[in-house]
Amino acid sequence: MNHKIIIIGGGASALMLASLLPKDTAAIIESNPKPGAKILVSGGGKCNITNTHMGTEYFLGDAGFIQQPLKQFSEKALLQWLERQDLHPVLRKERQYFCKDSAKEILEIFLKESRKQKLYAEETVLDVTKRGRLFYVKTNKSTHTAKAVVVASGGLSYPKLGASGIGYQIAESFGHTVVKTAPALVGFTVQKEQFFFKALSGVSTEVRIHVGEHVCEGALLFAHKGISGPAVLDASLYWEKGKMEIDFLPHFSWNSVKGSKKQISSLLPLPKRVSKAFLLEFGLEDKPFYQLAEGELKVLKTLSRYSLAPAGTFGYSKAEVTKGGVKTSEVDSDTMMSRLEEGLYFVGEVLDVTGRLGGYxxxxxFSSAYSCAKSL
Structure with missing residues (x-):
């Protein structure tokens, strides 16, 4: 089957691209029965679309590369585009834009807009080759040809929703470098020293996490397998291996409680179960704060700089995104076209660009899809 453009994948970047291209110019090849499966489960089913604070500092990747698409199609331009489609995202947590009721709202817009293109659902791409000026996209059902191929296949997170490494395989087959991939925006498993965390499963507390030169603030959720929550998910973006430091008392001043007669577990701005679990772990008695000996106070103060070396992460099945991917120095940031193969494009998560939590x-x-559409 002959096409002008083939889009491999049916996620956010693929659907935005298909929506922006003129009618009958592209074919979408999607392994799932319907496109947009990951959109529906994102942001707790409400889809965190974008953020009022947008910039390269919220991404892991080459800032120079990321800047261009964000400039070409900013968060303001995205919101204006959605308004024209009669979608009015709501602002939550002061800076994050979500669908009003459900992620179905944005998916329905994409499905409506992308109907301009041909969709091949439940078709899995096996291989892409090029002979002369034509690309040959082999699937489990047929072979498609086109003058341009856009790899919008995403990463490895959410394998149950059809995620696969096909985008990386295609990139490598055309000589591209794939930066080592890993689960990101994901919880951490812990070493035996933190097994006591498991008894706190379901409890949440505000923290500040230091990972190398990065600082991640927000909630930490104790989970049966380790730790999760927004601050932890953000920290996973920057963690490779080794230690990180957690401040369990980010807005607390030790001087403000000097000489207090209150019980330690009542005094610390932590859920009581958390305070008591740490006291037990530290071998400290829950007593009036003023009765703490100097050595005991020193141990307690480690709550402000608690050192932890995760055993690992919860893996791709629980990861919101994949970090690593197609090396961006080998892709033109103006057009998203490969610098190594004319007519081959990469957009979205398959590239070595990963954002923090919050719509990034x-x-x-959407921004990378816009740059690609403009070029095509």
Whole structure:
């Protein structure tokens, strides 16, 4: 089957691209029965579309590369585009834009807009080759040809929703470098020293996490397998291996409680179960704060700089995104076209660009798709 453009994948970047291209110019090849499966589960089913604070500092990747697409199609331009489609995202947590009721709202817009293109659902791409000026896209059902191929296949996170490494395989087959991939925006498993965390499963507390030169603030959720929550997911973006430091008392001043007669577990601005678990772990008695000996106080103060070396992460099945991917120095940031193969494009998560929590990865998907559409 002959096409002008083939889009491999049916996620956020693929659907935005298909929506922006003129009618009958592209074919979408999607392995799932319907496109947009990952959109529906994102942001707790409400889809965190973008953020009022947008910039390269919220991404892991080459800032120079990321800047261009974000400039070409900013969060403001995205919101204006959605308004024209009669979608009015709501602002939550002061800076994050979500669908009003459900992620179905944005998916329905994409499905409506992308109907301009041909969709091949439940078709899995096996291989892409090029002979002369034509690309041959082999699937489990047929072979498609086109003058341009856009790899919008995403990463390895959410394998149950059809995620696969096909985008990386295609990139490598055309000589591209794939930066080592890993689960990101994901919880951490812990070493035996932190097994006591498991008894706190379901409890949440505000923290500040230091990972190398990066600082991530927000909630930490104790989970049966380790730790999760927004601050932890953000920290996973920057963690490779080794230690990180958690401040369990980010807005607390030790001087403000000097000489207090209150019980330690009542005094610390932590859920009581958390305070008591740490006291037990530290071998400290829950007593009036003023009765703490100097050595005991020193041990307690480690709550402000608690050192932890995760055993690993919860893996791709629980990761919101994949970090690593197609090396961006080998892709033109103006057009998203490969610098190594004319007519081959990469957009969205398959590239070595990963955003923090808060709508950054969707914005990247949409911005990179816009740059690609403009070029095509």
């Amino acid at each position: 990865n969707f914005q990247w998907a």
